[in-house]
Amino acid sequence: MSVQxxxxxxxxxxxxxxxALTLPEMHAGEVTVLAGPNAAGKSTLLRAIAQLLPHQGQVALDGQDLRQMPATERARLVGFMPQSLPSGSSLIALETVIAALRAGKTLPAHQADAAAMAVMExxxxxxxxxxxxxxxxxxxRQMVALAQAIVRDPSLLLLDxxxxxxxxxxxxxxxxxxRRLAAEGRVVAAVLHDLALAAQWADRIVLIHAGRVHAHGRPQDVLTPALLAEIYGVEARIERCSRGRLMVLIDGERQLAR
Known part of the structure; x- marks a missing residue:
């Protein structure tokens, strides 16, 4: 399973x-983090991959163009978690998870209830x-949104x-x-601002800047003081903790030469 x-x-x-942004191919079993400064285009890219806004270009799941799929088939294959759920809903949390489940498949009421409750548990x-x-x-609300995104057991999971x-x-x-969902054979991509979390949990990081891919690779290859200075404008140190995990330490804004 891969996504192009x-x-x-x-x-x-x-x-x-x-x-004209092109991502490195994303594979099942991996967690890919999309990172970059504010207004770099990360959330827009995620919504384009999920086919939630008009765009040029192609997104394919194992060679199948998502844009050409029937909406119900795409809903079954792709799970999307937005930054926040819309307000003004009169539904209880369980009902929203059931509604998300039924967007991709038809189930008897008792089965839908049980499946939604199992995910929440x-x-x-x-x-x-x-x-x-x-x-x-x-x-x-974010945890309920995650339940909505995974309740259909998607092959591609996108989280903003x-x-x-x-x-x-x-x-x-x-x-x-x-990590568990990826290990079961899914493609997982998430937008994260917290580089410390990205360093610890991502298999691959894609740094996006000004609407383009600026760098991509393993966390230790992408999270370098030089790249963070260039993209984020900060003075940073990349170190290892006592357990060998990568740490990102921000000392301050980059001092520009006068």
């Missing part, structure tokens, strides 16, 4: 957000099942800033779940 993303261009009015949010979605905290509202324990739970 080629020559993606997206324009909003006069602004060219993505300019796996994520540790079963206690939220009967809570109104609008009554949940930001972090709780999945840890932004989570406390430390929930971050670990979510990222551990992503």
């Amino acid at each position: 993303v080629r020559d993606i261009s997206v324009r909003f009015g006069r602004r060219q957000v993505l300019d 796996k994520l540790g949010i079963a206690s939220l099942a009967l809570e109104p979605l609008d009554a949940l905290s930001g972090g709780q 800033e999945p840890t932004s509202a989570l406390d430390l324990a929930r971050q670990v739970r979510l990222l551990s779940e992503l």
Whole structure:
């Protein structure tokens, strides 16, 4: 299983957000992190891959063009977790997960209920099942959004800033779940701002800047002081902790030569 993303261009009015961007092929079993500064085009790229906004270029899952697939087939194969769920919903959390499940397959009511509840239990949010979605905290809503994204058992899982509202324990739970899902044979791609998390959990990092791929590779190859100075404008150190894990330490803004 692999995903090919080629020559993606997206324009909003006069602004060219993505300019013929091509990603390295993403493979099942790997977690790919899309990183880069604000307004680099990361979220736009993720939505283009999910076929949620108009774009030029091609996204293929094992050679099959996602844009040419029937919507129900694409919904079954692709799971997308947005930065935040829309407000104003009168549904309880369990109902939103059931609705996401039924977007890709038809199941009897009792089977849909059981499948949705099983996913929520796996994520540790079963206690939220009967809570109104609008009554949940930001972090709780993100975990429900993850349940919605994975309940159809997709082959490709796309997540936009999945840890932004989570406390430390929930971050670990979510990222551990992503690693498990990838290990089961899925392609997983996530936008992350936190480079320390990316360094620890990603198999591959793609640095995006000004609508293009600036660098890609293993975390230790991409997260270098020179690249972080160039892309983020910061003075950084890349070190190893006592367990050998990569750490990103930001000392301050890059001092420009006068």
